[in-house]
Amino acid sequence: xxxxxxxxxxxxxxxxxxxxxxxxxxxxxxxxxxxxxxxxxxxxxxxxxxxxxxxxxxxxxxxxxxxxxxxxxxxxxxxxxxxxxxxxxxxxxxxxxxxxxxxxxxxxxxxxxxxxxxxxxxxxxxxxxxxxxxxxxxxxxxxxxxxxxxxxxxxxxxxxxxxxxxxxxxxxxxxxxxxxxxxxxxxxxxxxxxxxxxxxxxxxxxxxxxxxxxxxxxxxxxxxxxxxxxxxxxxxxxxxxxxxx
Amino acid sequence: xxxxxxxxxxxxxxxxxxxxxxxxxxxxxxxxxxxxxxxxxxxxxxxxxxxxxxxxxxxxxxxxxxxxxxxxxxxxxxxxxxxxxxxxxxxxxxxxxxxxxxxxxxxxxxxxxxxxxxxxxxxxxxxxxxxxxxxxxxxxxxxxxxxxxxxxxxxxxxxxxxxxxxxxxxxxxxxxxxxxxxxxxxxxxxxxxxxxxxxxxxxxxxxxxxxxxxxxxxxxxxxxxxxxxxxxxxxxxxxxxxxxxxxxxxxxxxxxxxxxxxxxxxxxxxxxxxxxxxxxxxxxxxxxxxxxxxxxxxxxxxxxxxxxxxxxxxxxxxxxxxx
Ligand SMILES: Nc1ncnc2c1ncn2[C@@H]1O[C@H](COP(=O)(O)OP(=O)(O)OP(=O)(O)O)[C@@H](O)[C@H]1O
Ligand SMILES: [Mg+2]
Numbered sequence: 001x002x003x004x005x006x007x008x009x010x011x012x013x014x015x016x017x018x019x020x021x022x023x024x025x026x027x028x029x030x031x032x033x034x035x036x037x038x039x040x041x042x043x044x045x046x047x048x049x050x051x052x053x054x055x056x057x058x059x060x061x062x063x064x065x066x067x068x069x070x071x072x073x074x075x076x077x078x079x080x081x082x083x084x085x086x087x088x089x090x091x092x093x094x095x096x097x098x099x100x101x102x103x104x105x106x107x108x109x110x111x112x113x114x115x116x117x118x119x120x121x122x123x124x125x126x127x128x129x130x131x132x133x134x135x136x137x138x139x140x141x142x143x144x145x146x147x148x149x150x151x152x153x154x155x156x157x158x159x160x161x162x163x164x165x166x167x168x169x170x171x172x173x174x175x176x177x178x179x180x181x182x183x184x185x186x187x188x189x190x191x192x193x194x195x196x197x198x199x200x201x202x203x204x205x206x207x208x209x210x211x212x213x214x215x216x217x218x219x220x221x222x223x224x225x226x227x228x229x230x231x232x233x234x235x236x237x238x239x240x241x242x243x244x245x
Numbered sequence: 246x247x248x249x250x251x252x253x254x255x256x257x258x259x260x261x262x263x264x265x266x267x268x269x270x271x272x273x274x275x276x277x278x279x280x281x282x283x284x285x286x287x288x289x290x291x292x293x294x295x296x297x298x299x300x301x302x303x304x305x306x307x308x309x310x311x312x313x314x315x316x317x318x319x320x321x322x323x324x325x326x327x328x329x330x331x332x333x334x335x336x337x338x339x340x341x342x343x344x345x346x347x348x349x350x351x352x353x354x355x356x357x358x359x360x361x362x363x364x365x366x367x368x369x370x371x372x373x374x375x376x377x378x379x380x381x382x383x384x385x386x387x388x389x390x391x392x393x394x395x396x397x398x399x400x401x402x403x404x405x406x407x408x409x410x411x412x413x414x415x416x417x418x419x420x421x422x423x424x425x426x427x428x429x430x431x432x433x434x435x436x437x438x439x440x441x442x443x444x445x446x447x448x449x450x451x452x453x454x455x456x457x458x459x460x461x462x463x464x465x466x467x468x469x470x471x472x473x474x475x476x477x478x479x480x481x482x483x484x485x486x487x488x489x490x491x492x493x494x495x496x497x498x499x500x501x502x503x504x505x506x507x508x509x510x511x512x513x514x515x516x517x518x519x520x521x522x523x524x525x526x527x528x529x530x531x532x533x534x535x536x537x538x539x540x541x542x543x544x545x546x547x548x549x550x551x552x553x554x555x556x557x558x559x560x561x562x563x564x565x566x567x568x
Contacts, residue, residue, distance in 0.1 A: 006345045017333060083329035087388070090293040090325075091346040092318040243297050245256075 003097040004104060011105025015071060021109065024067045028113055032059060036120040043128045052121045052132055053212060056140045059117065060207070064148055065180065069172035071110060072155025075102045076239075077168040080160075089243065099156065099235040103228075107152045114145060136214030143211025146224035147203060151176060153231035160238040179203040203227075246271050246396055246426040247292065251301035254287050261287040263450040264301065269443075271395075274422035276441030276458075277430040280546055284450040285430040286326050289398050292428075293323045305396055319347070322394030326401055326430075328385040332374035336365060336384055339373060340391060347392035355391060363387040364413065378405040386414065390421075397421060399429040403436060415440050434542050448546040473503040473517060474530035482526050489516050502530070 015021040032055060039050040079085040088098055118141065125131035155172045162168040183202035186195035199205050206220040247269040254261045262284035269275040277285050290296045292303055294314040303310045305317045331339055340356045349355050360366040363383040368376065373384065382405050389397060402418065403411045418427055419440050431437055437444045438458040446454040446461075454461060475482045483495045483503045491511040496504045507513040514531055521528045 002348075003346060006342065010342050014331075014333065082332070083325065083327045084331060086290075086295055086325045086327075086329055087343065088346075090295050090318055090321070090323050091343065092315050092348070093346055094315065243295065245296055 001097075003093045004101040007093070007098060007101025008105035008108065011075070011102055012109050015106065015109045020070060024070055025113055028059070028063050028067065028117065031063060032117050032120060036124075039120075039124055040127070043124055047128060049128050049130060049132070050124060052124065052137055053140050055120065056144055057212075059114075060144060060147065060204070064144070064151065065173075065176055067113075068110065068148060068151045068155050069169050069176065071106055072152055072159055073165050073169040073172060074159065075106060075156050076160035076235075077162040077165050080163045081165075085242070089239075095239045096232070096236045099160070099232055099239060103153050103156050103232055103235075106156065107149055110148050110152060111145060114141065114148065133214065139211050139214045139216050142216065143207045143220070146211075146221060147207055150203065150224045150227035150231065153228040153235070154179070157231045157235035157238065160235050176203070246273075247275070247303070247305055247428060249288075249292075249301070249303045252288065252291065252298050252303055253300045254284075254291060254296075255299045261450055262447075265447075265450075265452060267445055267452065267455065269426050269428055271426055272423060273443060274418065274427045274429070274441045276437035276444040277428060277447065278432070278434065278437050278444055278542065279430075279447040280432070282449075283447045285447060286400055287450075288447075289323070289326075289400050289428070289430065293321055293398055294318050295325075319392075320395045322389035322392065322397045324385045324389040324397075324399045324402055328381050330373045330381055330384060332372075334373055335370050336360070336373060336376070337369040339384065340387055343388045344391045349392050359387040359390050362390065362417065364410065379407055379410060382406055383410065383414075395425055397425060397427045397429075399427065401430055401432070403431070403433070411436075446542065446545050454545050469506065470534035471505045471507065471514060471517065472530065472532045472534065473505055473521070473528070474501060475503075475521060476527035476529055478526065479503060482521060482524075485520060485524055486517060489513060489520060491516065 035055050035058060039052075039055070042048040042050060076085070079088065089095075121132050121137050125134070154175060158172045158175060159168045162171065179201070180203055183199045183205045186198040189195050200223070206223045210217040210220045247267075249265055249267050252265040253263055265284075265288060267275075277288070279285050287296075291298050292305065292310055294310055294317055297311055306320055308317050308320075310317050331342075334342070337356060337360070340359065341352055344352045344356060357366070357369075360369050363386050365380060365383050365387065368380060373381065376384065382402070386399070386402060389399065397418075399418070403414050406414060415436065418429065421427060422440070422442070429441070441458060444454075444456065444458050444461060445452055473482070473486070479497055479501055483497050486492060486495050486503065486505055491507050491513045493506045493508055495506075498504055505513065505517065514533070518528060518531060
């Protein structure tokens with residue numbers, strides 16, 4: 001447990017000092033800030049109560065879909081390339097602790113970003129009456145957080161497969177895109193089992209059909225949790241296999 | 246402490262180490278010597294749990310490096326050959342991070358202590374990417390020492406250091422080697438001679454010699470050539486020496502020294518001294534040629550390669566271009 005925390009802290013601090021993470025942060029706040037300013041204007045001028053769910057849609061795509069591969073691309077690929085993995089693999093750290101630590105550090109960094117965007121709905125809430133639909137907003141944020149958790153785990157797993165950072169980035173982007181679009185074929189054979197499977201595999205469907213509408217469905221929660229665990233498991237196997245070269 | 250049995254590692258079809266057998270005791274500094282590609286790093290990487298052997302076993306303090314990998318890694322301090330470091334971290338933070346992974350108690354004090362030990366206390370707040378090669382090496386060494394490991398495995402620890410640091414690091418290794426086990430690899434034979442209790446010479450993945458450095462020297466005929474100097478009548482003295490048993494050839498050098506070449510395994514020095522003194526010469530000097538370890542090393546590794554010729558003949562460019 002302590003090892004996980006040690007590694008997570010280092011990962012978090014490393015992102016904090018990396019320029020790329022700043023760029024990601026600034027872009028997230030800038031884009032969301034622009035939409036926020038429209039909302040603010042509408043709220044003040046027309047006493048219109050904005051639905052913050054739309055803002056979060058922007059956050060999910062394209063922001064998270066781009067940001068997470070960028071934040072996770074280096075996690076293992078850089079260690080593979082620079083040889084620092086030799087330090088970690090010869091330190092008394094279990095492989096899963098290493099993978100979970102990396103995931104936790106990156107996820108917490110992303111969580112900090114997401115939580116900071118909460119500033120926008122809070123401000124809107126003060127300005128208008130009636131305020132923002134708080135329970136719905138909370139469900140939205142929970143969904144986004146869970147989705148980010150599984151996406152981060154996938155990014156970390158993919159990073160462990162590469163030595164080249166850009167290759168890791170491209171592979172992560174591709175994989176997430178597939179997970180996003182996988183529900184699309186379902187419309188060609190509606191009502192079938194296959195359609196069900198495709199829809200249920202999709203990263204976004206589990207958000208759009210429940211969290212986004214303000215509902216928290218245990219099935220969707222467990223989808224994201226399972227996906228996170230599965231990706232972390234695969235990441236651990238990938239690190240383990242490095243000892244068997 | 247370290248025990249290796251029939252350790253073999255294949256990279257795809259290439260055999261990097263081939264049935265290695267050796268041990269290292271507590272309180273011993275073991276030198277691992279060999280030319281490039283001999284398999285030193287490969288062996289160390291297996292001992293530290295970084296990679297698995299193809300066959301054979303290795304144990305540290307009775308624990309199998311594969312089965313009890315985690316416990317073994319607790320006991321071992323390792324300086325990898327490439328000295329990997331986190332470029333964007335500060336020296337202090339880096340050592341603290343590695344120390345935490347090794348469960349070092351009172352980490353801040355310990356890091357400060359190690360920084361002094363490796364002479365980096367004045368650079369503790371520097372970013373690692375701004376350090377010189379030798380400084381990086383010292384930080385890497387500090388990392389290996391942090392958790393007071395029972396076994397230190399150092400892959401070319403003094404490479405890139407300045408002479409003063411080399412001396413300090415060698416002394417450090419020697420003092421650590423008194424109570425613990427140190428295994429180090431090097432290309433520098435005089436270094437092995439200075440700090441190692443025992444030296445293993447490895448070539449093309451096989452052990453070609455294993456002994457105390459003094460004995461290794463003795464192995465390749467210590468007394469092949471003896472230099473003699475007399476006060477006068479050098480040429481006559483040389484002629485007199487030719488008759489001595491065991492002497493192969495005698496030559497008078499321009500410096501006025503007589504070079505006496507004798508058969509291996511026989512010490513002709515007492516004979517030379519007696520003969521010259523009895524014949525009335527004043528004997529000024531009688532020196533055996535010092536065989537340096539470099540020669541021994543080259544000889545041993547050359548012998549080994551001719552015994553086990555490489556599968557592919559080594560290209561010989563000069564001959565081809567002349568033909
Ligand atoms: N990761 C690897 N993949 C394939 N072959 C490798 C790998 N690492 C080492 N080898 C090969 O194994 C052999 C032994 O290499 P090793 O690095 O153990 O030698 P070394 O004794 O440490 O040499 P040096 O003195 O140059 O450091 C070499 O022929 C090398 O090419
Ligand atoms: Mg090497």
